[in-house]
Amino acid sequence: MMTNLPKLAFRNIFRNLRRSILSAVAIAVSAMSIVMLFGLLDGMEADMANNLKSYYTGQIRIQHADFEKYERYNPLHLGVDWQSIEPILATNSNVRAATPRINFPANMYLGDDTHGVMGVGVDFAREEAFIDFPSLVKEGRIPEQGKNEILMGFALARDMHLGLGDKVTLLSTTATRGSNAITFQIVGIAGFPVASLNANSIWAPIDRVQYFLRMEALTQNILVLLNDGANEKQVAIEIGNEIENKLGTTTDTRSWKELNKMYSLLRIAKTAYYFIAMFFFLLGSTVIINTTMMVIFERMREIGTLSALGMQGSELTRLFLLEGFFISVIGSFVGVLIGFIGTYYMGKVGLDFTDALSGIDMEISSILYPETSVVKAIIIWAYAVVISTLSTFIPSHHASKIQPVEALRYV
16 A cells, blocks of 8 residues: 555545645745745845945955044045055965055035035056946046046936036045045046945046045055955955054955945845745645645545555555645745746846835945846755645644544545
């Protein structure tokens, strides 16, 4: 009898096809939702990591040791010497690229109107390893070193009714704690992936920003990219120690994961969603439990007959477990397949969150591309099958306790 249990169980799921489909659909919807949710979370994590390393901190950020302590005062005088640190980075085998940057708040004057902006001074040639500026420029060109030229986010240009060739005057606090103004000409309009960069950022040659802010040869940040496989935290410690030993300067040198709390929160959220996924499957499995209980009461005579013919209680338990298993395999496979295909498609066309993220200062792109993972899809499928199959244990165990004489009384 035991050798025929799989065949018997598979045949039984077609005896009431409507209920079997209902159970399979519940598992399929759960599996599909989890695959898509994890694909979106993976896409968000990868997107945030890429944006943080490209536009904000690099893989390692080097700053003056006291800069963060007084950051709210815009302490530009607390800079680091790029010309002295660059040779140290060049000799480090783990370093792939490095670039100096200066971030500064400024007021932009247009006649009688003013508008707050965030300026970024960069070496556009060195930025090639970090930001693909040519692909971001929607109109015009990239500013040239030594010239009072800027690249402006398209949303800022649109809101201020500015275009190529227009001139704007910036006023900001200098490193000597005075005030200074400079006039730049807009030579490029850029479309950045992060909404906040489009809405309030201007990018200028770093040599002109240093002149404007009276920083001489100092820079506010040095961003570093590493070779594949390098331990970011360990390399950051090594670079910080080497700078202190060779230059006698104490710096704040940390990896990007140590600097960004939002990224850490996103990873914590992903862990929380793993637990939510478990409960989501359990919720879907209640349909199987309910369906199996109904099937048991409808098949009381059959259970009594099988018991009278010598089928043991443990075999009855296995029979209903196998029925639940087959339904779970089919339902979870269909759900994971649909979820995987849907996530793959969305990963190609992208999900536009421009309106949802407007006005939110977050390092996530306006258009997100969910990521597919065959390994995760297989894990979700296996997880759904296990949870759903185990959910039939309670009604299956109940069936094994039914006495033959009692079961045969049912008509």
